[in-house]
Amino acid sequence: MIWALLLLSLLLLMFLLVPVWHREKADDRYQSEENLRLYQERTDELAASDLDEEQKQALQLELDREFLAANSTVVSAQTKASARYRWPVAAALFVVSVGATVLLYQQWGAANEMRATELLEKASQAELTPPERSELIERLAAAGQKQPGNIEWNYLRGRLLNANGNFAEAAEVFADILVVLPEEATADRAATMSLLAQARFFAADQKADNGMYQLLKDSLELVPGNPQALGMAGMLAFELKDYQGAVNYWRQLWLSMGDTPEAQMLAQGILRAVEHVREQGGEVDLSWMKRAEIKVLVDLSAEAKAAVDPADTVFVLARAVSGPPMPLAVQKLTVAQLPQVITLSDAQAMAPGMNLSSHEQVTLVARISKSGQPMPQSGDWQAEQSPVSNQEKELVKLMIGSLVP
Template sequence: MTLLWLAFAVLLLPALWLLVAPLRRAAALRAAQRDFEANDRTAEQNVAIYRRRLASLEAARDRGDIDAARFEEDRLELERSLLDDTAALERPPLKAAAAGKLLVPVLMVALVAASVVWYRLEGAEGDLALYGVQQELAADPEATLPMLVQRLEEQAARQPGNPNVWRSLFPLYRDSGRAAEADAALTRLLELEGRQPWLLAELAQLRYFAADRELTAGVQALVDEALAADPGQPTVLGMLGIEAFENGDYQAAIDNWRRAIAGMNDPASADALRQGIQVAQQRLGQGGQAGDPAAAGEGPGIRVRVSLAPELAAGVADDTAVFVVARDLAGELPPLAVARTTVGELPQVLTLDDGDAMAPMARLSQVEQARLVVRVSESGQAGPRPGDLFGRHDAVAVGETDGEPVEVVVDKVVE
């Protein structure tokens, strides 16, 4: 920001110079005007012209071309014209060259102050600060996702009215499994930018997955509002396709996913939906019986060994739920695979594959690498809550499941 203000100062210098420049030339201009007025012969020329015209009138009267009454009228007209010309030539006395010089610094200060106020109101200082934070952490080889979230949260506290801050925080919260914070970020975005269909769709999808893929009354209200504003909203239609698929209504799933693809700009997401349509068509043709790779759990996967750090094991009941979740690295898809176990079963080796997919368009076989998150949830809910325990592995290759398992240790606490 220091460089930005220095750049503004450099840009203001020419404007300030233009304010000072007339004062620097004032003495020369005054001298030139004084010489001009001293040597001006316009009044003498006007008098000479008056006398010539008056002489012509007298000659015309003496010859009898005009009578005395006409002569008097024309003479009065000449005199009035001379008086008008003489009055136009009257000039006020010249002011001193330094007159008004105190106004210049006042105008300079006013110009600088107005520029600063205008930028504060209309400029993008907050966005530049946000960009600076993101670039700083991108260039730091030791930067981590929690560090980025913390710095963005600091920006949110400083500029709560900047929608770009919340737009940056939302996907980070969502991909970190912090559903409550992601919900709050989206709610704030709705307050700042209005109830736009894409925001309503994102919030509906977030709450749908947070509710373990249940189309609650609140989610349905968001879906209805989004579709009323944009009947082809792809996020909502994709979610409705998942709901229909899981309820066995494969034809409705196909219809919703086809409509979603028509409004999508992301080729990867569209391809995922096309694969889901193929699975739904297979199940529709087979009466919903298993037989496709997604249903049978065939294909590539991840073998993972889950354990709980000894220092965190005390006080955790054996029947506490443990969720093992695989996600795509970009965080653009629903969870690719979810498995559930309990603390009493740990340490345990699990195999995640397409049979553990939450939705047909989001499967492990679609990606080459995945991100693993293991969460110990005392509430029994997949969404994280303060006090939950978790561990993660940022990049795991998806492939054969007969090799050595990937080790994930639950050694952190959700704050």
């Protein structure tokens, strides 16, 4: 932007100064022509006079001197006097034009959005200083007012206000976004509902109400299984004494988590909610709180053993019968280690929310990979069994003996 402004300023300077330059040249030419006319007129009058030749020559010499002086001194002085006013005026016009351009660009151009983007990029690499965070919030607000149809600016502002602890203001921003979001934008609406409930909860000094709780229910109806929404819905349900609801939401969240310290803390919250349910005369089945674990005996047939090398890689994995193909648990060993009993559990999950406990029915696969890659390829050997309960108590046997076409 700076280089473009400099280029435009240079063009503007040329536009303003060229007329001044040409005006001076034109004035000089006009004055010279007028001096020449007067000189010729007086010369003709002198030639037609009755004076003798000696007097004529003396007067002619005087005329010549006056003509030269007029051109070299008088005209030059007049031109400089004229230039003394023209150049400052041109310079003033240049400064005013450049200043007006910058001000108008700040008002109507993209300078604000460019600075906001610059600060956002910096925030992704390092923590902003408090003045920079305040500036970013102000610039996001200005961008949102300038482009009401661009929801992203307001969404970023709301998230930043939440992070800054300005919960009441953040709640207003998210409420405004929810009004303009189209109904078909289910994921965006669900995320905004969760953020709005969170902002209102903290703005109310962490006191829950049914409006916040309903926002989270609506969010989970649009996008079931969202971990943040499940966690907060369980918390609000607990605060509002809907203990069975708290257990239900936290159960979904717990099943999606691995065996981590966070999951252990959540389990304590679930047990407290269960105690309240029982105090109210209800009953809760907690058999699901036992972490899923499947023991698998992996061996290979004589035909497969003759076709593979002891150093070939063996993958043993479990994936959901109905769900994404990403493994819920996986172990890696070599042909030389077979036969062997291995245990598949949540500890081998590859991604949050994708573990053995979160899917009741799984498919077990044992594959010898000649390439060493987990994806099946022609020439690999494998065994598969499906469906298998994620709470299977018996030892599952997988005999590798099928050639992958």
